[in-house]
Amino acid sequence: MDLTYSAADEAFRAEVRAFLDDALSGEFGELRGLGGPGREHEAHDERVAWDRHLAALGWTCIGWPAEYGGRGLSLIQQAIFHEEYARADAPGRANHLGEELLGPTLIAFGSDAQKARFLPGIRNVTELWCQGYSEPGAGSDLANVATRARREGDDWVIDGQKVWTSLAHLSDWCFVIARTEPDSQRHRGLSFLLVPMDQPGIEVRPIEQLTGGSEFNEVFFTGARTDADLVVGEPGDGWRVAMGLLGLERGVSTLGQQLGFAREHDGVIELARQTGAYDDPVLHDRLAQAKVGLEVMRANALRTLSGDPSPGAGSIAKLVWSNWHRQLGELAMDVAGRAALTVGAPYQPDRWQRLYLFSRADTLYGGSNEVQLNILAERVLGLPPEPKGDQR
Missing domain, CATH: 2.40.110.10 (Butyryl-CoA Dehydrogenase, subunit A, domain 2)
Structure with a gap:
């Protein structure tokens, strides 16, 4: 597996980076870092306006075929865009479910009339x-x-x-x-x-x-x-369509997600320096192990995107990133120490308390740990299925 980028890819990266630097230095500059999982309440209307700005300049639905209003970019170029978007600390996208999940599902399974009716509204961010x-x-x-x-x-x-x-x-x-x-x-x-x-x-x-x-x-x-x-x-074929959509949930945007994780990890390291936890050998080792986990996630994501994914690859990826992120929230609490145990009035958790609380759900939504393990056991390893219903 070649994890290097071509000269054309690096030129595209420079284009994306320059665009985001310019776009986030004006009226949208204050949106950096806002929104995303656990923080969707932040500046929602302003983030919708940002998404519409991206749409007007051709930066939404970049992986869609050109015939449906996209740019038809390659997987590696899509990955670069998501990486640079995360690196720029750009705001959480307001219509992720439409652009990344439903749109490609309609392209794959929808009728011509459904595509004509709904894809423009998703691309232009006029329907959420x-x-x-x-x-x-x-x-x-x-x-x-x-x-x-x-x-x-x-x-x-x-x-x-x-x-x-x-x-x-x-x-x-x-x-x-x-x-x-x-x-x-x-x-x-x-x-x-x-x-x-x-x-x-x-x-x-x-x-x-x-x-x-x-x-x-x-x-x-x-x-x-x-x-x-x-x-x-x-009608009656919804399971196949739903499974097709869930497969898209493990797409190239996961690389951007991982850069967001890397920024959080850097923040926990800085917090450890401030609290003195960085000098604790046990906590220092946990910070190092978290860094190793990040690199493993990235290599696995790139390997999966570079060819036909092996059976169970989506379940493995979900188990890896969700457990890693939950453990990072736990690590942040240990690094913060006693200060992490209290919240002032009015109730408003700080950044690390919010990370800890929200990341508890990572191993549940999108398919719980137990469901992912059952998928791997039954569909990949061929083990007997889990008993269903009343076994008395």
Whole structure:
């Protein structure tokens, strides 16, 4: 595996770096470092404006084919863009779910009419999206989805509940997994629906988090409606579409994510110098081990992107980065010492307390550790499946 960049790649890197330096030195300069997981409440409207600025200059959807409004950049160029974006400490993107997940899914599975209707709004950041997957009884196990949809004339009518729906309170549309075949079980009989959020049949309730934000939501569907032709793929084929979308979640943007992790790691080292924890041999060793973990993550991501991923590569990557990040939050608390145990009034955790609290969820969302390990055991190693249901 060759981890070096060509002269053309480095020229592209210089172009991206120059653009971001210029764009973030003017009216958007104050947005550096704002937003992202656990901090989506920060300057949301301003970050939407930033995303629209990127769109106007051709810097959204850079990996999409040109025929759909993208730039058709190579995987390595996409990786460079995400690396430089993170290095510039640019603000968290406001429509990640639309651009990185739904858009490519529509390109792969959607009808021509769906592509024409929705891709321009995603590219131009005029329509924001959320993801209706998890439910109270079906978090990482999508095959247990209980939300139902039935055909009534020219509509799908949807009843059920979703939970942990990121930014539902700020979204225009939601892509929803619902059971459309009444007697179906597990992954059969599911459909992938595109549902407008602004309608009487949808209620959104923000969930207050320990970090102080409320970016997650409960979403209740009570007779909510969407057009009959807004099912992606065929009715009942939603599992295949949903799995295709989840595969995109482990894409090139993970390299930018890792640069964000590296910045956090550097911050923990600086905190250790300030508190004296840097001279503690045990904590010093943990800081060094965290650095090694970062390098392993980057090499693994580049190897995965450079060719056909091996079976289970997505699950391995999720296990590695989520556990690493959770451990970094724990390390930050140990480095901060006793000061990390208290929060002043009004309640507002500092940067490291927020890292610790939010990173506890990393090993749960997007597929919990247990689910990832089961996938590797059953689908890669060929071990017997975990018992299902009542075994008495």
